[in-house]
Amino acid sequence: MLAGLTPALIDRGYWVTVIARDATRLAALGHGMAPNPPSITPLALDYHDGNKLHKWVEHVQLMQGPLDLVVAWVHEPRDEVLRIVGEEVLAYRHDAWRLIDVRGIQSRLESPKDILPETCQYQRVQLGYVQIPEGYRWLTHTEIVEGVLQTVDDPKTPVTTVGLTTLPVPSELC
Numbered sequence: 001m002l003a004g005l006t007p008a009l010i011d012r013g014y015w016v017t018v019i020a021r022d023a024t025r026l027a028a029l030g031h032g033m034a035p036n037p038p039s040i041t042p043l044a045l046d047y048h049d050g051n052k053l054h055k056w057v058e059h060v061q062l063m064q065g066p067l068d069l070v071v072a073w074v075h076e077p078r079d080e081v082l083r084i085v086g087e088e089v090l091a092y093r094h095d096a097w098r099l100i101d102v103r104g105i106q107s108r109l110e111s112p113k114d115i116l117p118e119t120c121q122y123q124r125v126q127l128g129y130v131q132i133p134e135g136y137r138w139l140t141h142t143e144i145v146e147g148v149l150q151t152v153d154d155p156k157t158p159v160t161t162v163g164l165t166t167l168p169v170p171s172e173l174c
């Protein structure tokens, strides 16, 4: 989904840590990318395993320094995942950092700000759908990545909407 974000963030000078469960797909992420080896740390873990998430977010910060940008597109239950990330970042940095929270159209709209530290600058990317002559379609990976990058490049915009988000959601997308 967000694989295309990694090279774009590296181009912007970020060292990118990527979490996913499938180690093989994670390892393939940097193939063909410059610099060689690319600035990627793959973390093969289930983000719903709170103990492992705590441990590895801490480990990455000990090795590479505190995180300054977190892009999260997390399946429910999501609050605990965001809370753990917030707690671990706060343990290693006391100045401002950013969380970009990517939400699907079905996702509830409340902000998780109350579970995040005050130093977290929270931004949301709200994903929708696209109307086409035949009906509706999901956003493509490229459209989603472009929406996230727009948010990365504009720290002051609290919410970026990609596509149409008016409800009711077309039944063929549910």
Ligand SMILES: NC(=O)c1ccc[n+]([C@@H]2O[C@H](COP(=O)([O-])OP(=O)(O)OC[C@H]3O[C@@H](n4cnc5c(N)ncnc54)[C@H](OP(=O)(O)O)[C@@H]3O)[C@@H](O)[C@H]2O)c1
Residues within 6 Å of the ligand: 001, 002, 019, 020, 021, 022, 023, 025, 045, 046, 047, 048, 075, 104, 105, 127, 128, 129, 137, 138, 139, 140
């Ligand atoms: N609004 C739109 O236009 C639009 C477009 C496309 C999709 N969607 C919706 O977006 C949602 C996500 O899409 P998807 O199902 O294709 O992707 P997905 O299964 O959520 O996977 C996305 C990424 O997250 C990782 N991931 C998923 N669960 C994880 C976990 N528990 N721990 C660590 N990493 C995890 C996956 O890698 P691993 O599998 O290796 O862990 C993958 O890299 C779906 O509900 C889909 O309906 C919406």
